[in-house]
Amino acid sequence: xxxxFIFIALSLITLIxxxxxxxxxxxxxxVLSFIVTLLSIAGLFALLSSSFIFIVQVIIYAGAIMSLILxxxxxxxxxxxxxxxEPKKALWISGSLIAISPFTxxxxxxxxxxxxxxxxxxxxxxxxxxxxxxLFSKWVLPFEMISILLLIALLGAIVLAKKEQNR
Amino acid sequence: MIFVTDYMILAVLLFSIGxxxxxxxxxxxxxxxxxxxxxxxxxxxxxxxxxxxxxxxxQIAALMVIAIAAAEAAIFLAVIVLLFRNRRSLDAxxxxxxxxxxxxxxDK
Numbered sequence: 434x435x436x437x438f439i440f441i442a443l444s445l446i447t448l449i450x451x452x453x454x455x456x457x458x459x460x461x462x463x464v465l466s467f468i469v470t471l472l473s474i475a476g477l478f479a480l481l482s483s484s485f486i487f488i489v490q491v492i493i494y495a496g497a498i499m500s501l502i503l504x505x506x507x508x509x510x511x512x513x514x515x516x517x518x519e520p521k522k523a524l525w526i527s528g529s530l531i532a533i534s535p536f537t538x539x540x541x542x543x544x545x546x547x548x549x550x551x552x553x554x555x556x557x558x559x560x561x562x563x564x565x566x567x568l569f570s571k572w573v574l575p576f577e578m579i580s581i582l583l584l585i586a587l588l589g590a591i592v593l594a595k596k597e598q599n600r
Numbered sequence: 601m602i603f604v605t606d607y608m609i610l611a612v613l614l615f616s617i618g619x620x621x622x623x624x625x626x627x628x629x630x631x632x633x634x635x636x637x638x639x640x641x642x643x644x645x646x647x648x649x650x651x652x653x654x655x656x657x658x659q660i661a662a663l664m665v666i667a668i669a670a671a672e673a674a675i676f677l678a679v680i681v682l683l684f685r686n687r688r689s690l691d692a693x694x695x696x697x698x699x700x701x702x703x704x705x706x707d708k
Contacts, residue, residue, distance in 0.1 A: 440602045444610045451614055451637055455621035460629040460690070467633045474614075474640050477607060481651045483659055486643075489666055494640075498673045505677045506629065509684050517626040517691035525624035530616075537616045541609050549603045550652055559650070559659055567656045568663070575660075579667045586671035593678035 436552070440480060446473045456526055458519075460511065464502055471495040481552065483559030607648040615641035626692045628683070632676050639669050 450469040457463045475490040519525075557563065568576055614637060621634030643662045650658040680690075687694050 437602050440606070447610065448613060448617070451617045454633055454637070455617060455625060455630060457630075460627060463627075463630050463633060467637070470637065471640065474644060477610070477644060478647055481604075481607060481647050483647050483650065483662075486647055486659055486662055486666075489663065490643075493666055493670060498636075498670060501673060501677060502629070502633075505681060509681065511690065515684075515689050517689070517693070519626055522624070526620060529620045529623045533616045533619055537612055540612045544605050544608045544612065547605050547608075547652070549605060552602050552604045552607065552651060555654070558654070559656070563656055564659060564663075568660055571657075572660050575664060579664060583667060583671050586674045590674040590678040593675070594681045 436480065436554070439476070440552075443473045443476045443480070446470075447477070456522070458516065458522075460506055460516070461503070464499060464506065468495055468499050471499065480554070481559075482554045482556075485559055485561050485564045488561075604648050604652045607651075608645050611641040611644035611648065614638075614644070627690050628680060628692050628695075629690060631692060632680070636669060636673075639665055 447470055450466045450473070453466040454463050454470060457466060471490065471494050475487050475495065478490055479487040618634045618638035618641060621637065622631055625631060625634070643665050646658040646662040646665070650656060650662075683695055684690065
């Protein structure tokens with residue numbers, strides 16, 4: 434009973450804040466609304482008994498990446514004239530929601546044919562120890578390649594955002 | 601009673617909201633966050649599949665998606681800083697240097 438209540442509350446919060454994220458005018462409001470979305474998705478991960486992904490989502494996504502975006506927005510010093518003027522925003526959003534709905538209905542009906550399994554919480558299923566054993570035995574090569582990818586992204590970000598002297 | 605497929609249905613709805621955000625908005629920061637929302641929906645599907653079949657492989661895939669999203673965030677924010685420094689705007693319709701025959705005047 435408690436799991437049902439938490440799931441329904443979290444999914445409502447997720448959907449409402451995601452809709453708010455795509456409809457706010459100011460970017461800072463969108464970012465704050467998106468942080469609420471990420472935190473409630475983290476709660477859904479915890480309900481699916483994957484505690485490590487929950488921790489990673491809270492620390493890396495909602496903590497690091499979104500605070501980086503907040504930092505960039507405050508760093509850019511955005512005025513009202515820099516934000517694009519979108520007079521028909523509500524029309525565009527509702528129109529594309531209607532246009533996307535057949536695709537969504539198709540996917541929902543396809544998902545309903547999967548075998549139904551009740552989502553109870555298993556103790557110690559997605560714990561740090563289990564994930565670490567899997568990650569460092571079977572998935573070592575992708576793990577190392579991810580580290581190289583992060584290094585390249587770091588260098589690329591520095592090269593892109595560097596001030597050019599001779600202009 | 602909550603089934604695992606309910607989580608996947610919620611993920612599909614989130615993915616649709618992300619597509620709507622990419623299609624209908626012009627603010628590049630909102631575009632970026634819509635892409636992140638789609639990545640998160642895929643992550644939710646991965647974790648729900650991991651719960652459905654009680655295998656840990658898809659949770660590792662979700663971790664990989666989070667790492668790639670971090671790399672993407674670094675590159676995308678650097679590009680946003682660069683574009684804003686050159687054009688003084690967040691409008692995605694302004695950045696058409698590669699896309700149009702008639703180039704807009706560079707107001708530097």
